[in-house]
Each structure stands twice: as C-alpha cells, then as structure tokens.
Amino acid sequence: MPSSRVDRxxxxxxxxELKVTTRSQGDHTVVSVLGEIDLYTAPRLQSELMNAxxxxxxxxxxxxSGVDFCDSTGINVLLAAHRHAREHGGELQxxxxxxxxxxxxxxxxxxxxxxxxxxxxxxxxx
Numbered sequence: 687m688p689s690s691r692v693d694r695x696x697x698x699x700x701x702x703e704l705k706v707t708t709r710s711q712g713d714h715t716v717v718s719v720l721g722e723i724d725l726y727t728a729p730r731l732q733s734e735l736m737n738a739x740x741x742x743x744x745x746x747x748x749x750x751s752g753v754d755f756c757d758s759t760g761i762n763v764l765l766a767a768h769r770h771a772r773e774h775g776g777e778l779q780x781x782x783x784x785x786x787x788x789x790x791x792x793x794x795x796x797x798x799x800x801x802x803x804x805x806x807x808x809x810x811x812x
Contacts, residue, residue, distance in 0.1 A: 703721050703722075703727070704719065704720070704721040704722065704723060704727035704730050704731060705719070705720040705721055705752075706718070706719055706720075706730060706731060706734040707720075708734065708737075708738050711747075713745055714745045714746065714747050715738050715744060715745065715746050715747070716746075716747045716749055717734060717735060717738050717746060717747070717748050717749065718749040718751075718752065719731065719748060719749065719750055719752060719753050720752035720753070721752070721753070721754065722753070722754050722755040722756070723753060723755065723756040723757065723759070723760030723763070724755065724756075724757045724759055724760060725757065725759045727760075728759040728760050728762075728763045731760065731763050731764075732763045732766070732767070735748070735763065735764075735767040735778075736767070736770070739767060739770055739771055739774070739776065739778075743771075743774055743775035743776035743777075744771055744774070744776035744777075744778075745776055745777050746767075746771060746776065746777065746778045746779070747778075747779050747780075747781050747803070748764065748767075748778065748779070748780050748781065749781050749782055750780055750781060750782050750783040750784070750787055751781070751782030751783075751784070751805075753783065753784060753787055754784070755786065756783075756786070756787045756790065761790060761791075761794065761796065764778075764780070764800070765796065765799070768799065768800060777801070778800070779800065779801040779802070779803055780800050780801070780802050780803065781802075781803040781804070781805060782803070782804065782805055783802060788802070
C-alpha cells in the first residue's frame, strides 16, 4: 500500500503553508491567519494585509489564534501594516496570539505598540 508520507532527503526544507482569509464583521475587517509566518510566507501575509487596508480608514483585526510560529519577518510585516493603518486614520489589532507569539511581542516591547486582544470577539461583539 502506498504511503501518504512524503520522504525528504536530510536537510531539505519542508513546505510551509499559510492560509489567510478575510471577512467583514461589523465595522471591522477580520484577517484570520493559519499556519506559520516566516521568511517564506510573510509576503503572502503582507499582500493580504495591504489589500485589507485599502479601504481607508481601515479597522483591522488580525486573528492570530491559528498561527503556530511567527519569526521576525512576520513581526515586521505586522508592524508595517500597523504603521500604515495608523498613518491613514485606521487601526490594526492582534487577536488571540499563541504563547510563543505573545512572548515575542513582550520581549521586543511590541506588546505596548499593538493592541493585543485575547479573542477577536472582544471587539466585534460576537
């Protein structure tokens, strides 16, 4: 019986996926992120966030509850989107970051830059 497991040579990179979905919820746009945000997937997130920020002034919530990993590239994408939103009279909030992402925000001091919510429903009232 064929195996569904993919064998990779030692040292090869695994394929990392990032799923990003956007929906309107009240007067906010919720961008839900699922997977890992790193050097390879950050451009996709950046593109999705910039599209969502196209409507000025944008009120954006980035639902991070499905993010398993976020490196400095991902943090920089979020920071740039936050800055863009603020410069155009909008806002960008992070919701439901996991413990690893929250730790990065704390260590870098960015927890005081971003509004960090435990749950996206806090702002949207659902």
